[in-house]
Amino acid sequence: MSLSDPLQPGSAVPAPQLVVRSQRVEGVAAALMDHLPETGGLAWVRRGDGHVGWGVAARLDVAGSNRFAEAQAWWKELTANAVVRDEIGVPGSGLVCFGSFGFTDTDASELVVPEVIVGRRGGITWVTTISGASSLAAPPELTTYEPEPVGAVAFADGARSGTAWSGIVADAVKRITNGELDKVVLARDLIAISPNPIDLRWPLRRLASAYPNCWTFSVDGLIGATPELLVRREKGLITSRVLAGTIRRTGDDAHDLALAASLARSSKDLEEHEYAVRSVADALKPHCKSMNVPETPFVLHLPNVMHLASDVAGVAANGASALGLAAALHPSAAICGTPTDVARDVIGEIEGMPRGRFSGPVGWMDAAGDGEWCIALRCGQADPDDPTRMRLFAGAGIVAGSDPEAELAETNAKLVPMRDALGD
Template sequence: MSLPDTYPAGAPAPHLVVRSHVVTDVSPTLMDHLPTSGALAWVRRGDGIVGWGAAARLDVAGSNRFAEAQAWWKRLTSAAVVRDDLAVPGSGLVCFGSFGFTDEDPSELVVPEVIVGRRGGTTWVTTISPASSLTAPPTLGRYEPDPVGPIAFADGARSGTAWSAIVADAVGRITDGDVDKVVLARDLIAIADQPIDLRRPLRRLAAAYPNCWTFAVDGLIGATPELLVRREKGLITSRVLAGTIRRTGDDAHDLALAASLARSSKDLEEHEFAVRSVADALEPHCQSMNVPETPFVLHLPNVMHLASDVAGVAANGASALGLAAALHPSAAVCGTPTDVARDLISDIEGMGRGRYAGPVGWMDASGDGEWGIALRCGQADPQDPRRMRLFAGCGIVAGSDPAAELAESNAKLVPMRDALGD
């Protein structure tokens, strides 16, 4: 008997049998083992987990979507039989997840049928199946994705000129005191001559941006530099990014730009809003916290960001997903004050974000896991496999210049554009 694709939030949990065991003779690149473009992935610096299939799945939306997802996961884990020879983060029973930016946007948790994981030089395979139809461990193959071919790009909901006008409108509202900061996003449409095999851009993203978290959940793929929250053995961490400058490719010039970014009052103000929103959201869940007084400059191949790593010691049993729910939406993807910025986004942005800028990541049966923010990403069109929506967003404050923000958004679209290209 096979499992249905989706279990409603209140349905009885399926009884799953889970087995994790060490494997050898595997590729150094986890993405090589993905046999299908319906990939699930969370990889950084070669370590992480990838998966395929759906032993169980929850689709959920609404203002209670995080609570419903956590309740569903608790029921599922309590009913599972798990044999885990490793007991490391990412082994055993694991779900991947991706949540919409707004309450109305779709969200989901997916439990793969097969997971391949790597951590600290050890590689393992996890198989997950219903108790009524146990499956044998798979023989891992190495697969080559189909070529993508030529890609054309077209404006999404707004042209660059129209989006710049929206930024100018937002700056005026900030100057008038309506809001302190608002994050505005834009989309770009990628169109191929043939279906896009998502494994190819995933491989390219992981290779080009090893310090980012390369992710894939239900057609949403990307390489995010921003870790919303990690919970591991009682330690909570969050990497906050806000304040960006484009790299030139000239090392000496880029060092000078990094120094100017670190001194920029506009970018430091934007960053302070983002760090404070994260610290305030995590404080009720931590018995102690370390909030850096000044950010560092994170160097990525295409841009540089002001970054701060916030850390704390867990004070309660909140899961990684529960912490992500408390943090979403942070000032880094919404603005300050949150409610006012969210309403302004709805009023003037002119597009549905879907799962862009929402939490994306994974969680294990103990509640440990990692959730990033779905940035530097694209969403495959479920109706037309030749098309993808690419996304980028910028934090707008009083000192923002519309032309500069448009240039920044173009820089943030580079990772996905390059990953899709020939």
């Protein structure tokens, strides 16, 4: 079955009929995150624009090898049956879903349509209300909230200690040297333990403030600020930002400029980056009339690290939605490896932990199929059974020239955003 094919009768959860209205609101100065209630908040914010939502008007939980196709079929049915009055008319107004997909076929994935969405784009703020077909909910009076600080957080090893994880990296390098594969991305986790239940709005606000150029997200307890845009589709233009190759910042501007120059010349990092760009370009090519694939990457400067980055762009050649494009791209070499199937098997064999939705697609989509899906990086998953705990995640791309201790240091740098966001 292709990504655009409908499901066979009876193979998907029936989609409800919804009534949707988007209306402009004036005089709203508060940041989008400030409107989130204590529980059940959804968020997608970059540079102050984006969406936040709450409540559940419709939801699809899905897993398995057909999960992307099932999600697309459900969304297609939902949008076809919805009654929409959209007074804004921009990507992200009207009927919108938030979503998060697991790294593997067996990991849980979901699409969520909130009851209320507050959106902002280009200086315009709007409220979307979504309800069942029998009624049209009145737009709520927007309220701002102040989250509780998390408190003094302790951190503990997750599935493996740093030393044990370095040993896994050494194993992977040996496999690459022996010719089993070219690259594999290995992840590790860290457990954050708070003395109080963690109010997710606290780290979300801090992430959005500290990393404005990243996409700060919250979907079903998975929160983070990711720098990597898997794919955006907007009015026929497809874009993807590929990151691979990382170096930690020191805080000394002159030294960091020298480090950026060394990163741009690093054969190990350039090799890792080339694999990632090639996998994205190959996956998008069938969906594009024309493409622009940069020959050389630029250095993306973030507060904690610097990455080699390339922006791949294309003109859409078919009706593939943003989610359909994300499905075609996942898993890319940037979060899995090369060749993909071999790397995925190696990850399953030696990584030693379930990733869940870490490194899977996370994002949003509207009724036109436009939207943004990023890779869930620099993130943490709230423990559904213990509100005082979260799993934090980081990974590193391993190639023949990788040094285990350097890769461990890279993961420590990538854990900094979530560690700092949870602190006082």
